[in-house]
Amino acid sequence: MASVDPFDSALDLLRRLNPKHTADHLNNIITLNPSLAEDLLSSVDQPLTVRRCKQTGRDYLLCDYNRDGDSYRSPWSNQFDPPLYDGVGGAGGVGAGGASEGAGEGAVPGERVRKMEIKANEAFDVYRELYYEGGVSSVYFWNLDDGFAGVVLLKKASPSGDATSSGVWDSIHVFEASKRGRHTNYRLTSTVILSLATKGASLGEVDLSGNMTRQVEQNLLAENDESHIANIGRLVEDMELKMRNLLQEVYFGKAKDVVGDLRSIGTLSEGQRERDTQRELIGSMRR
Template identity: 85%
Template sequence: MAADPFDSALDLLRRLNPKHTAEHLNNLISLAPDLTEDLLSSVDQPLTVRRCKQTGRDYLLCDYNRDGDSYRSPWSNQFDPPLADEGGAGGVGSGGSNEGAGEGAVPGERVRKMEVKANEAFDVYRDLYYEGGVSSVYFWNLDDGFAGVVLLKKSSPQSGSGGSSQGVWDSIHVFEASERGRTSNYRLTSTVILSLATKGATLGDVDLSGNMTRQVEQDLPVDSDENHIANIGRLVEDMELKMRNLLQEVYFGKAKDVVGDLRSIGSLSDGQRDREAQREIIGSMRR
């Protein structure tokens, strides 16, 4: 049985360097144009920054605020470049259908107000946790509530006399909020894309790149729309802390163990003496 082209494309992307996901994705799209929309909506790639022409503030681009080659700014609620047929409230265009995220959609009045407050809240969150970078939040309407995505990006290029180093952190948090009276069910899918590179005469070229995805679902009380912002903020904050600890303790810890097995920090003779002393102590305890 022939393999499904979409599954094969995803399988190939998982085996390629995640640092160059955008380049690999463009190559796959050029080879299989009919998979364009499916790949763009399914593959998380490093975020791109654009400047809002109306407000002069930076915002992040993703598939959820895209319509063709145009992207909606969360600060002005306008697409750049402008669309020929702008979507109406809730994404209702001239055809009368609600497109949800992307496709010229803009959130309804209530959801747009929450989107504005969420952008203000996560701008403070970004400043506190990242001390720089760019954040963007996009909401859209659902039949039983609303959904959205929280985007965070921080790049840290550094150069010195001995070489250069660069790090990039991209967070993509997609959620759905299903309203059930005085409670709401939140389903959050979070992806972190991390890239670290250094180049110098001592270490040579070192490149560590990867991504991690985690999911969580939780019911939380809601008395007002402000509670939605607080609940989403708490879920994103907890998830980012957990994923950062996992990256630091598991992945970088494992890399440190591998490097330690390849080359000892101390001399081999010192290590041999320590092992012999350990065997003598264990042997004396068994007598």
């Protein structure tokens, strides 16, 4: 009998547990098997966490792409919190010997990619306000051998003062941009984590939680760095619109149909009278 891979077993278990509590389930599995920590944290999408930048006072989102151990890099100040290397490192927690390319392990993007990261954060901050009317957004870039990559994070939660209902939307858009002549190849993987809950005397308790992942790949003309920001913005905007419509029309529509079939607003006697009337009409049409 072939041995079971612990990593595959952990992923299989997480798929069967309530996605609303993914972070807690993930921590429990890592506690049981610490050797799976890095692989699980880089493979499993979990609800985004908000932290405030100590240098700028602005909120930013935490994910595996701006993490080094227990420290996270702010896109606003380019600094890690808590600081890395006991405060000896350079900007962004990079050692004094030079900038570190790529994501993870104290890395910050190179100068050109960092400038694009700053512009992307400004652009998606406007996008967040227009589409979400609040919430938090963060964008992180890193260098690749033949281009660059990044992640766009968006989070919107309902006001915490409402005790009867709650809702959280987390969207994670990971992309790679590779130069192909005059065009650039963009590969985008988008994940939406949605959690909705309400309770009351008339409705009872309802909890809808889940996640959805979609991918797209396009070759687009990019004449300069500003073109990259515009292309990424259009790809993310189109993907979010498609996923929002899919959630509304397919998932919520199906849930509404199921609830409508299981629960009737009228009484049993009214339902029986309607069925009797229907049978009489059908019988009279056959005569």
